[in-house]
Amino acid sequence: MSIYEHFRPDERPLIDHFLDLKDQVLDHYVPKLTDFLDPRQQTILKSVIGSEDAIQLSVFGGYNQAERTRAQLLPPYSESGENPFDLAYMEVRYPAKFGSVSHPQLLGALIGTGISRNKIGDLLIDGSRAQFICSKELESYFMLHLTSVGRMKVNCVPIDHEALLHSDDEWQMHEGTVSSLRLDTVLSEIYRLPRAKASEAISKGLAKVNWEMIEKRDYAIGEGDCISLRGFGRSRIISAGGLTKKNKIRVQYGTLK
Template structure:
């Protein structure tokens, strides 16, 4: 049995990257820092390295409830320090009397500047404030070049970590049953849609599993997966709890409030 058998085929490139980092830390005794990882990638990383002798693993996204985090792999003799994560915190100023900025608009503007999503952490939007976290080397680039979000003219300034909005995702939990763990079937249950409509949305690349677009309706989902359907919000599979008497699968899931 190989390590890959525990994960999905499309995750093999990421697994190889982590195993290479692990080998470098062990052989060269030097710290290694990842880009921002989504929660699924963090779970994979922890399962591959979490109990490894000779390596200390630490995750940081800038605040306590951060979703996207950078991982630091340390040899045992190096002390962990916050600055080793090389995070930057920025705030976007705009004339809110003319409108507001949405999460998709902000993300689209940032990645539209030629920056990989892996270099950007959480986007924080609350009570008229707009902030985001990124790798340290991109802070000055965004401060100078982020001048618009959507149709809104904006400016961007660096802030301190203590000035961040400390928001935590709030999930409303539900229970349901599905005939299978196919993506179209699960989305149909969670969002109360006809299965044909869920399948159509998947075919039009409106569905994501663990932050990646999935266009196959028969894609199998698992406990711990984060799902989203454009126009319907985000959800996650909390657990799969066996079969009913009619051979349906019991699932517990959460929907982002």
């Protein structure tokens, strides 16, 4: 069975990229570092590498609970150097007495500088403080080009890892069954909604998968996917597989309010 059969058709280019990285590590004995990967992409990478003993695979996104991480692929007996994941920690400073900075606003401002999302890790917002993690090579770029978020004038400065805001998110784990892995069916199970209401929410643009709005009710959900429904919080698919006696699919998922 081809590895492609386990994933969505639109994920094939990503699988090809990971296979190419794997070959470079094995054939040329060189380490490789990925861009930032969301949880679904991390799941795909781990499946591509599989149980390949000749490759050391590790992931890190700046702190232990990071959702978006970079992955390092090392040949056997290789050792990581200092800051092996090549991360920079940035703080966005602004006059909090005049307003606040939200996650969507900060993400929009970062991408608005012309940098791809895959070069940016987690965004951490806590009251009057806003931080983000990015590739080290972009540290000076953001210091120069990130001058506003929304209508707020800001300064972007590097900070030490120790000054990073850590997420204390606690996922509540659940198990359930679904008739299929369609988005509307999975939303119905996770958020205890009638399927018709879940479908309506999707058509209204209220559902996101891996931080992207999805308006297809039959969109296929897989392991590692992060799902959010406006007004209901976020969730993550931990595992999906195995059938009950009634031919329903067993799913394990975490929810976060």
